[in-house]
Amino acid sequence: MPDKPDRNAIEVVKVSKIFGSGEGQVAALDTVSVSIRENEFFTLLGPSGCGKTTLLRLIAGFDFPTAGEILLYGQDIAPLPPFKRPVNTVFQSYALFPHMTVAENIGFGLEMLGKPKAEIKARVDAMLKLVKMEALSARRTSQISGGQQQRVALARALAPQPKVLLLDEPLSALDYKLRKEMQIELKRLQHETGITFIFVTHDQEEALTMSDRIAVMSSGKILQVGSPRDIYDRPSERFVADFIGESNFLKAEVVGVSAGRATVKLSSGTEIPASLPEGLVPKGKVTIVVRPEHAQLSAASPSASLSGTVENIVYLGTDTHFHLRLADGEPFIVRRQNSRGTGDGIVQGGKVGIVIGGDAAQVLKD
Amino acid sequence: MANRFSIKHQPGFTAIAATCFIVLYLPIVVLVIYAFNAATSTSEWGGFSLKWFQSAWQNTQVIDATLRSFQIGATAAVFSTIFATMAALATTRTASYPGLTFKYAAINQPLMVPEIVTGVALLIFFSRIKIFTGYSGLGYLIAAHTAFCIPFAYLPIRARLENMDLTLERAAADLYATPWRTFRRITLPLLWPGILAGLMLAFVISLDDVVITEFVKSGGQDTLPTYMLGQIRRGITPEINAISTVFLLLSVAIVTLFFFISRKHD
Numbered sequence: 001m002p003d004k005p006d007r008n009a010i011e012v013v014k015v016s017k018i019f020g021s022g023e024g025q026v027a028a029l030d031t032v033s034v035s036i037r038e039n040e041f042f043t044l045l046g047p048s049g050c051g052k053t054t055l056l057r058l059i060a061g062f063d064f065p066t067a068g069e070i071l072l073y074g075q076d077i078a079p080l081p082p083f084k085r086p087v088n089t090v091f092q093s094y095a096l097f098p099h100m101t102v103a104e105n106i107g108f109g110l111e112m113l114g115k116p117k118a119e120i121k122a123r124v125d126a127m128l129k130l131v132k133m134e135a136l137s138a139r140r141t142s143q144i145s146g147g148q149q150q151r152v153a154l155a156r157a158l159a160p161q162p163k164v165l166l167l168d169e170p171l172s173a174l175d176y177k178l179r180k181e182m183q184i185e186l187k188r189l190q191h192e193t194g195i196t197f198i199f200v201t202h203d204q205e206e207a208l209t210m211s212d213r214i215a216v217m218s219s220g221k222i223l224q225v226g227s228p229r230d231i232y233d234r235p236s237e238r239f240v241a242d243f244i245g246e247s248n249f250l251k252a253e254v255v256g257v258s259a260g261r262a263t264v265k266l267s268s269g270t271e272i273p274a275s276l277p278e279g280l281v282p283k284g285k286v287t288i289v290v291r292p293e294h295a296q297l298s299a300a301s302p303s304a305s306l307s308g309t310v311e312n313i314v315y316l317g318t319d320t321h322f323h324l325r326l327a328d329g330e331p332f333i334v335r336r337q338n339s340r341g342t343g344d345g346i347v348q349g350g351k352v353g354i355v356i357g358g359d360a361a362q363v364l365k366d
Numbered sequence: 367m368a369n370r371f372s373i374k375h376q377p378g379f380t381a382i383a384a385t386c387f388i389v390l391y392l393p394i395v396v397l398v399i400y401a402f403n404a405a406t407s408t409s410e411w412g413g414f415s416l417k418w419f420q421s422a423w424q425n426t427q428v429i430d431a432t433l434r435s436f437q438i439g440a441t442a443a444v445f446s447t448i449f450a451t452m453a454a455l456a457t458t459r460t461a462s463y464p465g466l467t468f469k470y471a472a473i474n475q476p477l478m479v480p481e482i483v484t485g486v487a488l489l490i491f492f493s494r495i496k497i498f499t500g501y502s503g504l505g506y507l508i509a510a511h512t513a514f515c516i517p518f519a520y521l522p523i524r525a526r527l528e529n530m531d532l533t534l535e536r537a538a539a540d541l542y543a544t545p546w547r548t549f550r551r552i553t554l555p556l557l558w559p560g561i562l563a564g565l566m567l568a569f570v571i572s573l574d575d576v577v578i579t580e581f582v583k584s585g586g587q588d589t590l591p592t593y594m595l596g597q598i599r600r601g602i603t604p605e606i607n608a609i610s611t612v613f614l615l616l617s618v619a620i621v622t623l624f625f626f627i628s629r630k631h632d
Contacts, residue, residue: 062536082539095537099555108551109541160542 008071009164009196010036010059015068015078017054017220028054030220031068036164036198037213041190043199045207046217047243052200055217056166059198060089072163083112088157089166092173094149096141102152103128103137109160127155130189147178154186158193167199171206183210204244208232216240224277233291236277237365241289248290248332250306254282254363262363264288267328270305274361287364292335294360297322297352304353308332313348324352394614401607408602418608428609431593435573438504438589442511443519443569449512450519450564451557458527476514484514485581492582502584510582511572518571519564526560559627566624570617 017029029051036042044052057063059070061082070078077085088109096105106127110120128134131151136144141152150170157165167186171179187210190197201207207214208228215225216239224236235241238249252264255271262282265271274288298304308324311331317338324332332354346352401419405412422428453473457466476484492506534556538548576591583592590613597606 060540062539082536083542083544087540089537089540091533091537093531093533095531095533097534097537097552108538108543112538112542112544112547156541 007038007073008035009038009040009073010198011069011071011074012036012055012059013069013071015055015058015065015070017051017058017063018066027220029058029065032220032222034215034222034225036196039194039196040212041187041197041199041210043201043207043211043214044217045201045204045214045244047202049219050217051220052202052217053168054220056089056168056198056200059164060087060166061085086160086163087166088160088162089168090153090157090170092169094153094170094173096149096152096156098140098142100141101137102133102139102141102144105141105152106155106159108156113160123159127159130158130192131155146174147182150174150182151185154189158189158195161193162195164196164198167197169201170199171201172203179206186210208244216243218243234275234277234362235289235364236280238287238289241362241364246292246333246335248292248295249364250288250290250330250332250361251285252288252363253285257281257283264361264363266306267326267330268306272305272356272361273358274363275359276363277365280363280365282363287366288361289364290356290360290362292321292333293319293337294357295332295334296355296357297334297336297346298355299353301353303355305356306332306354308352308354310346310348310350310352313346322346322352324354326354397607398611398614400604401611403604403607406603408604408607418604419612422605422608422612425605427588427593428590431588431590434504434587435589435591438507438511439569439572441508442515442572443565445508445512446515446568447519447523447561447565450516450523450568451561453516453520454523454527455553458524473520474517477517481514481577484510485578488578489581504587506582506584507579507587507589510578511575514575514578515568515571519568522563522567523557523560526557526563530556562627563624566620570620573617 012032012034014031014033015029016027016031019026019028032051032055044055046052054063058065058078061077061080061084065078068078069076072085072087077087097108100108103124107120107124110123115123124137125134128137131154133148133151133155136148141149144152150173153170171182171186174182183206186197186199199207199210208231211228213225213227214231215222216231217223218239224231224240226234231240232245235244235247241247241249250266252266252274254262255265256263257276260276262274262276263271264274264286276282306326308326310322311325312321312323314321314323315338319335319337322334322336324334326332334354400408400411402414402416403410403412404415404417450473457469457473460466471478488506488510492510496502496506530553534552535548538552539545543551573589574591575589576595579589579592580595583589588596590609594606594609597603
């Protein structure tokens with residue numbers, strides 16, 4: 001991964017957006033603060049209605065915050081109309097101008113900026129090359145496929161060399177294979193142009209594969225910001241753990257805290273180490289999360305962290321899911337990668353032990 | 367057997383359709399045929415002739431009335447389309463608010479108020495102004511026609527605007543276009559077929575008007591329809607048929623032209 005300079009391209013400072021008034025008031029964003037670094041691929045991830053698109057619209061200027069500041073390289077842009085912000089958007093519906101050709105669409109932003117004709121032409125050609133659309137420059141946008149429209153939308157937004165590129169679920173209209181291709185394409189474009197990308201999606205897989213950092217949002221708040229690995233391995237809240245990947249939630253009791261880590265006692269009485277979310281000093285009863293592939297199966301023995309009964313075995317080709325029922329009645333899933341010739345005697349209805357390794361458990365804030 | 371339940375093959379449908387077409391078009395066909403009548407009567411056939419067309423063409427009153435109709439129609443169509451475009455933008459480019467329905471009603475008022483009422487009202491109102499200003503030109507007719515043409519121009523423009531993707535204008539703003547340039551470069555070109563439809567519809571409606579024109583016009587301000595009405599009162603000759611036939615061809619030509627223009631734009 002290339003080094004990211006620590007300069008912030010965008011700083012969102014205590015931004016709230018309230019729709020409606022009186023009884024019907026809805027806070028789409030509730031005092032959200034986040035910093036997006038220069039030249040990073042930053043993703044706003046969350047279910048529909050979590051406020052991610054609202055935040056994007058505030059940065060683009062299509063809407064204005066009820067409170068708070070949005071700084072672009074230190075300058076407050078929140079009160080500026082969209083045509084005065086050096087920020088461009090790739091829309092979910094692409095929003096290509098149907099009465100213009102591909103080249104005219106791409107050149108539109110530069111034309112509005114009053115660039116000389118020769119410069120526009122050169123820049124449009126470079127953009128067409130960047131998105132591999134040279135052959136179709138004279139086509140109408142209605143005469144090209146969805147994937148090609150997507151590329152034109154990207155080229156159009158990148159052509160004026162914005163300081164930040166905003167992408168509003170741009171891949172959601174594409175079929176699976178094309179989406180995979182465009183994910184790689186987007187990463188390439190971000191790398192080649194060096195422009196800060198802010199990407200909005202509800203697709204956790206998309207977020208994990210493409211982003212340098214992810215902000216997970218829910219109900220108008222940012223719950224956690226971190227690298228894909230941070231978010232996946234160290235979810236800070238139950239919602240984050242649940243929304244991204246599969247999770248086992250276990251009740252536990254904190255018996256000791258030292259140097260940012262805790263020792264927790266499981267329902268079985270076994271004590272295991274667990275990581276803590278930043279800034280949390282837990283005590284008493286907590287919930288811990290263990291990812292299915294971070295736990296191992298063993299023969300039922302006193303050395304195992306937990307023990308359970310195998311209720312179901314689901315073979316998925318690359319790996320196998322073991323659906324277990326713990327002694328206290330809670331479900332638990334263990335995922336194990338398959339290798340050739342693993343027949344290990346684990347059968348449905350059998351008793352097994354579960355080993356939760358030194359770095360597998362994470363204490364949740366809630 | 368597949369045709370058995372087809373709606374096109376229900377008994378009586380063909381007969382009803384044929385009757386409708388005959389009732390609609392037979393009188394017009396008869397009118398057109400008698401335009402070529404050599405006799406002076408509109409009911410007795412006296413052989414084929416183009417003399418009534420020639421006579422109409424040489425009748426300066428007909429020429430005057432036609433030119434006046436065009437002048438009023440064109441001016442009123444342009445003004446009403448401009449107003450209708452602004453009204454359509456104002457009523458579709460905002461969030462719904464209380465009073466919006468009332469505004470729709472106000473814009474479409476000429477469709478609901480009986481023409482005769484509007485005619486009488488304008489007669490009284492304009493006569494006051496005439497006394498006050500001394501002006502008695504075509505302005506009154508143009509103003510009246512503009513007013514009742516607005517809803518006809520408004521409807522196709524509004525329909526076009528409502529089908530337009532708002533994101534396009536947002537995208538233009540995002541690409542540094544000021545609101546005026548967004549309107550010029552995005553909204554207006556995409557709205558153009560609707561505006562043309564409104565313009566043509568307004569023109570045809572103005573061309574055709576009798577009731578309001580009859581009340582508002584001053585002496586010597588006959589339009590083609592009011593001139594024809596006046597002639598019929600004195601007794602009909604096939605000259606009226608000839609004028610009607612030309613009028614009909616003209617209207618069909620305008621509608622056809624509009625059809626091709628709007629198809630090209632889509």
